[in-house]
Amino acid sequence: xxxxxxxxxxxxxxxxxxxxxxxxxxIVFDVAIPYAMSLIIDQGINARGGDISYIMRIxxxxxxxxxxxxxxxALSGIFASIASCRFVRNIRNAMMEKIQSYDFKNIExxxxxxxxxxxxxxxxxxxxxxxxxxxxxxxTPVNLIITLIMIIRLHSTLALIxxxxxPVLGCGLIYILKTARPRxxxxxxxxxxxxxxxxxxxEGIRVVKTFVRADxxxxxxxxxxxxxxxxQRFAESIVILNQPFFELVMYACMIAVAWFGGKFIxxxxxxxxxxxxxxxxxxxxxxxxxxxxxxLMQIVNARASVDRANELLNEVPYIDDSEADxxxxxxxxxxxxxxxxxxYFEEAEKPTLSNINLKIKSGETIGIxxxxxxxxxxxxxxxxxxxxxxxxxxxxxxxxIKDYKLRNLREGxxxxxxxxxxxxxxxxxxxxxxxxxxxFEEIVEACKNAQAxxxxxxxxxxxxTMLEQGGTNxxxxxxxxxxxxxxLLKKPKIIILDDSTSAVDTDTDRRIQLALxxxxxxxxxxxxxxxxxxxxxxxxxxxxxxxxxxxxxTHKELLKRNEVYRDLYTTQQQGVAE
Ligand code: ATP
Numbered sequence: 001x002x003x004x005x006x007x008x009x010x011x012x013x014x015x016x017x018x019x020x021x022x023x024x025x026x027i028v029f030d031v032a033i034p035y036a037m038s039l040i041i042d043q044g045i046n047a048r049g050g051d052i053s054y055i056m057r058i059x060x061x062x063x064x065x066x067x068x069x070x071x072x073x074a075l076s077g078i079f080a081s082i083a084s085c086r087f088v089r090n091i092r093n094a095m096m097e098k099i100q101s102y103d104f105k106n107i108e109x110x111x112x113x114x115x116x117x118x119x120x121x122x123x124x125x126x127x128x129x130x131x132x133x134x135x136x137x138x139x140t141p142v143n144l145i146i147t148l149i150m151i152i153r154l155h156s157t158l159a160l161i162x163x164x165x166x167p168v169l170g171c172g173l174i175y176i177l178k179t180a181r182p183r184x185x186x187x188x189x190x191x192x193x194x195x196x197x198x199x200x201x202x203e204g205i206r207v208v209k210t211f212v213r214a215d216x217x218x219x220x221x222x223x224x225x226x227x228x229x230x231x232q233r234f235a236e237s238i239v240i241l242n243q244p245f246f247e248l249v250m251y252a253c254m255i256a257v258a259w260f261g262g263k264f265i266x267x268x269x270x271x272x273x274x275x276x277x278x279x280x281x282x283x284x285x286x287x288x289x290x291x292x293x294x295x296l297m298q299i300v301n302a303r304a305s306v307d308r309a310n311e312l313l314n315e316v317p318y319i320d321d322s323e324a325d326x327x328x329x330x331x332x333x334x335x336x337x338x339x340x341x342x343x344y345f346e347e348a349e350k351p352t353l354s355n356i357n358l359k360i361k362s363g364e365t366i367g368i369x370x371x372x373x374x375x376x377x378x379x380x381x382x383x384x385x386x387x388x389x390x391x392x393x394x395x396x397x398x399x400x401i402k403d404y405k406l407r408n409l410r411e412g413x414x415x416x417x418x419x420x421x422x423x424x425x426x427x428x429x430x431x432x433x434x435x436x437x438x439x440f441e442e443i444v445e446a447c448k449n450a451q452a453x454x455x456x457x458x459x460x461x462x463x464x465t466m467l468e469q470g471g472t473n474x475x476x477x478x479x480x481x482x483x484x485x486x487x488l489l490k491k492p493k494i495i496i497l498d499d500s501t502s503a504v505d506t507d508t509d510r511r512i513q514l515a516l517x518x519x520x521x522x523x524x525x526x527x528x529x530x531x532x533x534x535x536x537x538x539x540x541x542x543x544x545x546x547x548x549x550x551x552x553x554t555h556k557e558l559l560k561r562n563e564v565y566r567d568l569y570t571t572q573q574q575g576v577a578e
Pocket of ligand 1: 108344352370371372373374375376377378379418
């Protein structure tokens with residue numbers, strides 16, 4: 001936790017320093033008040049026989065001290081709040097930056113809902129703990145030291161009561177903290193589960209409604225929510241013991257001080273004024289210990305959040321491009337894969353892709369067909385280095401992909417993923433997301449090539465039409481065409497369409513391919529499809545099966561020699577005819 005504190009306090013350092021300074025001032029003023037009170041009793045009332053002007057003067061001093069203590073206390077709260085808000089903002093920004101550096105393999109480790117909780121609820125916990133650290137972690141030790149000195153000076157024998165009370169409080173506190181920590185960890189995990197469940201339900205609400213599964217989802221959520229409640233109650237049940245335990249010890253101390261203090265007054269070793277200020281110091285000590293214990297409780301809660309933040313922040317991207325040449329750009333659309341093997345998990349026995357050898361010339365159009373799970377998407381994801389290969393070599397534009405900075409490589413290789421997404425904003429905003437510098441004419445041209453222009457113009461607001469998050473207010477086929485247009489706008493050397501026209505009708509699909517082939521002839525195009533018609537115009541078609549390339553050829557060649565391709569084509573043509 002303290003690592004994080006030092007690293008991310010950055011622009012809030014002045015507030016982080018001023019906060020404790022104000023706390024120290026507050027304590028100094030606080031500690032002076034009981035001393036002034038003892039002067040009123042011992043000097044003003046007892047020694048000077050009720051000297052009103054002396055009592056008034058000291059009374060005014062006490063008032064001033066109380067006022068100053070209040071101002072210092074308020075300022076310490078304000079500075080602590082400024083420091084904690086900035087601290088949490090810095091961590092959040094760092095987390096966001098880190099997540100952006102993740103590659104696909106890292107992303108798969110963290111469910112979306114868990115990332116959201118880490119960046120919201122966990123950060124709230126951390127902010128509260130930070131404020132407590134700034135206030136209590138300084139206040140308590142300083143207060144304790146000063147007050148202990150004062151009470152030892154007043155009556156050292158009476159101070160022995162604390163030699164018993166402090167260890168008792170310490171042991172109780174350690175027990176509570178130790179028991180609470182694992183419980184809070186489990187609680188945060190359960191929170192993640194509940195959020196995951198909620199996200200899945202809300203995102204899939206249309207499917208839930210279609211299948212009339214609202215009751216089932218309600219039951220499922222209520223079970224998860226109950227589980228969270230039970231875990232939360234279990235975790236907090238130990239924390240709530242803190243206050244009664246402290247109060248018990250506190251009042252026992254007060255009684256002991258009153259008992260022994262009374263005796264010392266009778267024997268004359270303690271004056272009434274000293275006794276009164278002694279009681280005030282005792283209260284101060286016990287309240288600051290109670291405050292410390294509460295702050296520690298918050299810190300324990302926050303420890304679970306710190307661990308979770310660190311998990312995100314310390315995650316190392318699997319793909320490292322630090323050695324790559326920052327000036328190397330993709331010059332052309334040629335691709336070469338040499339003896340490529342790939343597996344998603346190191347420990348997997350069988351590779352997902354085996355012995356892939358393939359040469360694609362710049363400007364070629366390549367189709368990829370094959371049964372589901374054959375490895376088509378996996379193969380194309382290796383070209384922009386979304387995953388690193390297990391062995392072999394991949395070249396793009398004549399250079400090993402590891403020689404490029406990821407940013408430069410992915411500028412040259414544009415990919416429309418199978419599960420693509422649009423963002424909330426206008427259609428034009430979404431297009432510019434692909435290329436912020438594109439002119440409106442370039443946007444229109446990309447949309448025309450992706451056969452999206454006509455339907456965009458059919459909307460009353462045209463390119464200013466607002467898209468909802470995920471593009472849910474346009475049809476599946478329209479969404480796919482917008483995603484293709486966005487990828488084209490980057491003017492890449494290579495474009496990969498991973499089943500990106502599956503929801504588009506056959507005629508529009510053909511027009512997209514023609515536009516890619518004729519108008520964007522310099523660009524290498526790779527099209528993964530389920531329909532033979534979507535790839536039959538390609539220069540070459542790759543047939544994949546079981547993670548391997550089974551055959552490569554033109555439509556005509558494959559029709560002649562490849563039985564699987566011929567069967568697939570015949571069946572699909574029959575389907576079209578019917
Ligand atoms: P489809 O046509 O259904 O999209 P595909 O030919 O594109 O299938 P891939 O998605 O490349 O097939 O999947 C190849 C194999 O790799 C499958 O067995 C799949 O379960 C596995 N696989 C795919 N993605 C992952 C992943 N992220 N983690 C682990 N295994 C994966």
